Amino acid sequence: MMAGLFKHREALLLVAIVLLVGAIELRFPGFIAPRNLVSIYNDTAILIILALGQAAVILSRGIDLSIAANLALSGTIAALLNVAFPDLPVILLLAASVASGTLLGAINGLLVWRLSIPPIVVTLGTMTIYRGTIFLLTDGAWVNAHEMTAAFKAVPRATFLDLPVLSWVSLAAIAAMVVVFVYTRLGRAFYAVGGNPHAAVYTGISVGRTHFFAYLIAGSLAGLAGYLWVARYAVAYVDIASGFELDVVAACVIGGISIAGGAGTAIGAVLGALFLGIIKNALPVINISPFWQMAISGAVIIIAVIVNARGSRVKGRVILKKAEHAL
Amino acid sequence: MSMTETRHVPDRLHSRGHRALRSWESLLLVVAVAIFIANSFASPYFLDAWNLSDATFNFTEKALIAFAMALVIISGEIDLSVASIIALASTAMGYALQYGAGTPELVAIGLGVGLLCGAFNGLLITGLGLPSIVVTIGTMSLFRGLSYVVLGDKAFTGYPPGFAYFGQGYVFWVISFELVLFVVTAILFGILLHLTSFGRMVYAVGNNATAARFSGIRVGRVKFLLFLMTGVMSGLAAICLTSRLGSTRPSIAFGWELEVVTMAVLGGINILGGSGTIPGVVLAAIIMGLVTFGFGLMNVPGIVMSIFIGLLLIGVIALPVLYTRLARRMKKSETA
Numbered sequence: 001m002m003a004g005l006f007k008h009r010e011a012l013l014l015v016a017i018v019l020l021v022g023a024i025e026l027r028f029p030g031f032i033a034p035r036n037l038v039s040i041y042n043d044t045a046i047l048i049i050l051a052l053g054q055a056a057v058i059l060s061r062g063i064d065l066s067i068a069a070n071l072a073l074s075g076t077i078a079a080l081l082n083v084a085f086p087d088l089p090v091i092l093l094l095a096a097s098v099a100s101g102t103l104l105g106a107i108n109g110l111l112v113w114r115l116s117i118p119p120i121v122v123t124l125g126t127m128t129i130y131r132g133t134i135f136l137l138t139d140g141a142w143v144n145a146h147e148m149t150a151a152f153k154a155v156p157r158a159t160f161l162d163l164p165v166l167s168w169v170s171l172a173a174i175a176a177m178v179v180v181f182v183y184t185r186l187g188r189a190f191y192a193v194g195g196n197p198h199a200a201v202y203t204g205i206s207v208g209r210t211h212f213f214a215y216l217i218a219g220s221l222a223g224l225a226g227y228l229w230v231a232r233y234a235v236a237y238v239d240i241a242s243g244f245e246l247d248v249v250a251a252c253v254i255g256g257i258s259i260a261g262g263a264g265t266a267i268g269a270v271l272g273a274l275f276l277g278i279i280k281n282a283l284p285v286i287n288i289s290p291f292w293q294m295a296i297s298g299a300v301i302i303i304a305v306i307v308n309a310r311g312s313r314v315k316g317r318v319i320l321k322k323a324e325h326a327l
Numbered sequence: 328m329s330m331t332e333t334r335h336v337p338d339r340l341h342s343r344g345h346r347a348l349r350s351w352e353s354l355l356l357v358v359a360v361a362i363f364i365a366n367s368f369a370s371p372y373f374l375d376a377w378n379l380s381d382a383t384f385n386f387t388e389k390a391l392i393a394f395a396m397a398l399v400i401i402s403g404e405i406d407l408s409v410a411s412i413i414a415l416a417s418t419a420m421g422y423a424l425q426y427g428a429g430t431p432e433l434v435a436i437g438l439g440v441g442l443l444c445g446a447f448n449g450l451l452i453t454g455l456g457l458p459s460i461v462v463t464i465g466t467m468s469l470f471r472g473l474s475y476v477v478l479g480d481k482a483f484t485g486y487p488p489g490f491a492y493f494g495q496g497y498v499f500w501v502i503s504f505e506l507v508l509f510v511v512t513a514i515l516f517g518i519l520l521h522l523t524s525f526g527r528m529v530y531a532v533g534n535n536a537t538a539a540r541f542s543g544i545r546v547g548r549v550k551f552l553l554f555l556m557t558g559v560m561s562g563l564a565a566i567c568l569t570s571r572l573g574s575t576r577p578s579i580a581f582g583w584e585l586e587v588v589t590m591a592v593l594g595g596i597n598i599l600g601g602s603g604t605i606p607g608v609v610l611a612a613i614i615m616g617l618v619t620f621g622f623g624l625m626n627v628p629g630i631v632m633s634i635f636i637g638l639l640l641i642g643v644i645a646l647p648v649l650y651t652r653l654a655r656r657m658k659k660s661e662t663a
Contacts, residue, residue, distance in 0.1 A: 115645045118598045125641040132634030259458045291479050295472025301465035305457050
């Protein structure tokens with residue numbers, strides 16, 4: 001029954017998304033043209049990738065405010081390597097970006113795990129440190145499109161079966177994270193630690209290590225998104241994706257991930273990101289000035305929280321669905 | 328359960344590490360003095376009354392909010408919308424200016440908008456029982472978004488000369504009005520938190536809200552008042568900042584919410600609620616102001632300063648934990 005409720009939550013969001021898209025389509029036909037939907041999805045792909053990582057962290061009762069700074073630093077490292085060694089294959093640059101993201105995530109995770117510093121403080125600190133490091137690496141200069149090699153910029157834009165590689169990567173990330181959340185011990189540990197850390201200890205789960213792996217995953221996804229962002233927009237500088245961490249948290253919250261940890265799904269985070277992405281893409285279509293965008297997304301977040309709070313009077317979550325059915 | 332298995336925040340008021348360092352505030356004082364001395368060596372222009380007075384603007388406005396934020400965090404909540412309240416209050420003042428509002432009206436509007444924003448946050452959080460971190464992420468976008476809706480990419484300018492006093496006036500020689508406001512506010516908040524029953528309630532709510540409720544404290548009302556407070560203080564900061572800059576832009580005070588939270592946490596306010604002091608926040612504000620100013624004198628860009636603040640934040644918070652561990656290890660090796 002509980003599982004049904006949570007399925008219901010995601011279904012509700014899906015219905016909201018369909019209604020939203022339908023309403024826009026009614027006034028402005030052509031919005032649901034496949035080509036347009038693909039482009040909206042592609043525009044939201046990076047937000048989706050980051051929201052998946054953030055979901056792991058928030059589920060286990062943490063928060064990662066450094067996720068956008070991590071993206072910016074990792075992406076900048078890939079861009080700088082590309083400028084310095086134009087002959088390096090793109091796959092190596094991508095690997096460098098992911099490695100950098102993973103390392104930065106590990107730093108967050110270690111500080112939370114080994115030094116017992118609250119996640120919000122750790123990531124508040126590393127957020128400014130990571131962004132500052134970009135300045136030290138680039139001396140404040142921009143890495144521009146003409147400095148990057150064509151191959152470097154081409155990857156996210158290349159299409160496969162009419163879908164850009166950027167979208168494919170995000171689909172792969174969704175698949176991977178759904179597997180992690182639903183079918184692995186680590187995924188269950190996220191829920192257990194977030195739901196009740198003390199109980200988790202007694203069941204033999206290391207709370208600190210679970211946090212560490214959540215940050216590691218969030219970091220590697222941020223590193224992946226870093227290369228994609230820099231290559232897609234063909235520019236790297238200190239302020240790329242500035243403030244994006246809050247969009248990512250917002251996507252998770254809209255998607256029904258409880259900020260207190262322990263409840264929510266990977267698909268929920270994806271739907272939350274899509275909801276934000278559609279609103280962002282629809283505003284120019286329906287002739288609303290982009291200046292409204294922030295106010296509207298703020299209102300959406302508040303409404304989503306209120307709706308979510310109504311649905312979650314019962315706290316907690318069944319972790320072992322199979323065992324529940326067996327009963 | 329070993330130390331690594333249960334993650335908990337070092338309780339600075341009681342931990343051994345903390346006692347060994349005497350107190351958080353004395354540690355901050357040492358850091359502040361060290362940075363002051365380092366600054367005076369780093370630049371010959373540092374020890375100049377006007378320069379130092381100038382340096383205070385780096386922290387006074389943020390500190391006004393940080394005092395109220397400290398109380399909110401002690402009560403176990405957080406307010407991430409403060410910088411956006413500044414933007415909205417500043418925008419409202421600029422809008423009123425177009426209709427010929429004078430200085431008293433501008434001040435009333437600034438404080439009033441702050442109060443309304445705080446009430447909105449407070450109602451959502453205490454009235455509907457929603458988590459403050461999410462609500463204020465939402466209102467952060469909403470309030471600043473409304474400023475963008477009103478202003479677009481324009482700016483309001485042309486504030487009356489009398490209004491300039493709040494951000495540019497001097498009470499006595501080099502003592503700016505903002506510095507006086509900082510001192511007065513610090514004292515008022517210090518009294519409120521440390522000497523009144525309301526202050527005790529704030530600690531009680533942050534330590535254990537359920538226990539506080541059973542002991543007759545109206546938890547919701549205390550929290551509502553605290554959000555009103557951050558709102559009003561943000562309005563006050565908006566008046567000072569708008570007056571100092573002489574203009575309103577929707578991007579005003581962008582990113583300040585995190586600096587204000589950093590200031591409070593560096594000042595020893597436990598981010599999980601329940602402990603911390605106002606003198607700590609005062610020292611943290613001064614430290615952050617000195618770091619900004621010192622790096623500025625050495626022509627180090629602001630972003631590098633933020634690396635330092637980040638390292639300082641993590642380093643200082645990690646210190647008691649590291650110290651406790653080191654002490655335990657040394658004790659072990661002695662017995663071995």
